[in-house]
Amino acid sequence: MSTVIVTGAAKGIGAAIAEAFARAGWSLVAVDRDAARLRAAASHWGQPVATLVGDVADRATNDAAVKMAIDRFGGLDAAVGNAGVVLAKLIDGSTSEEFDRIFSINVKALMYLAQAAHKALAKSEGSLTVIASKAGLVAQRNSPLYVATKGAAVQLARALALDWAHEGIRVNAVCPGIVDTPMLQEFFDAMPDPDASRRETEVAQPLGRLATPAEIASVVLFLATPAAAFITGVALPVDGGFTAE
Numbered sequence: 001m002s003t004v005i006v007t008g009a010a011k012g013i014g015a016a017i018a019e020a021f022a023r024a025g026w027s028l029v030a031v032d033r034d035a036a037r038l039r040a041a042a043s044h045w046g047q048p049v050a051t052l053v054g055d056v057a058d059r060a061t062n063d064a065a066v067k068m069a070i071d072r073f074g075g076l077d078a079a080v081g082n083a084g085v086v087l088a089k090l091i092d093g094s095t096s097e098e099f100d101r102i103f104s105i106n107v108k109a110l111m112y113l114a115q116a117a118h119k120a121l122a123k124s125e126g127s128l129t130v131i132a133s134k135a136g137l138v139a140q141r142n143s144p145l146y147v148a149t150k151g152a153a154v155q156l157a158r159a160l161a162l163d164w165a166h167e168g169i170r171v172n173a174v175c176p177g178i179v180d181t182p183m184l185q186e187f188f189d190a191m192p193d194p195d196a197s198r199r200e201t202e203v204a205q206p207l208g209r210l211a212t213p214a215e216i217a218s219v220v221l222f223l224a225t226p227a228a229a230f231i232t233g234v235a236l237p238v239d240g241g242f243t244a245e
């Protein structure tokens with residue numbers, strides 16, 4: 001049986017990714033800082049699940065996740081760095097503390113996960129997938145620091161794909177468009193008229209609607225399977241055509 005680590009697995013895209021892997025028969029190490037939601041989500045997955053409550057911006061959380069995969073399930077075949085936060089603020093109002101927080105969670109945590117998982121993924125010839133964003137490929141308004149973190153996540157994935165190719169480890173970035181999750185609602189709620197922002201966002205998508213978390217999760221699962229054995233170093237938009245324009 002294969003084993004995957006999913007960070008930010010308590011809700012939204014991460015919960016859908018964990019569910020997709022569970023349905024495909026994988027064992028899971030599910031990481032989130034929200035203990036109650038993580039346990040509630042994990043109770044629906046119906047596969048061997050080890051839950052780990054912690055902050056991915058701490059190195060120790062990532063080390064513990066990999067140790068858990070090895071101790072409980074005998075190894076690690078895939079890691080998915082999904083946990084992330086948004087900051088809907090213009091640059092003039094953004095503080096150093098906000099910069100440090102968003103870069104710690106959206107970028108530094110990926111370094112910690114990659115470092116923790118490297119040896120185990122080399123052994124399994126496994127894969128690392130980071131959940132970036134279409135905002136890592138094209139810019140968007142009103143969240144410059146968020147956009148900068150996602151650009152960094154995309155380039156980190158591409159660079160690791162090159163550095164680790166000779167070990168048989170594949171590394172990719174998935175770049176979702178607008179996905180209907182609690183994080184997105186948080187983003188809309190920060191706008192002057194949340195309902196109008198949601199409607200405007202929906203009609204601005206080429207497919208005319210938002211993505212579901214499951215539509216992102218199925219792609220993440222695919223990238224971890226032998227069906228994607230020759231895919232590495234890609235930043236794959238799953239955005240309903242948004243970046244085609």
Ligand SMILES: NC(=O)c1ccc[n+]([C@@H]2O[C@H](COP(=O)([O-])OP(=O)(O)OC[C@H]3O[C@@H](n4cnc5c(N)ncnc54)[C@H](O)[C@@H]3O)[C@@H](O)[C@H]2O)c1
Pocket residue numbers: 007008009010011012013014031032033034054055056057082083084085086105131132133134175176177178179180181182183184
């Ligand atoms: N929702 C979208 O439209 C969208 C679009 C593109 C990319 N993304 C990216 O997808 C990922 C998931 O987004 P989402 O919309 O599902 O978010 P969400 O807020 O709905 O869920 C994020 C999960 O990550 C956890 N988390 C956040 N910071 C953490 C930390 N420091 N340590 C441990 N757990 C932490 C939260 O507790 C939560 O369970 C993020 O990286 C986000 O940037 C989302």
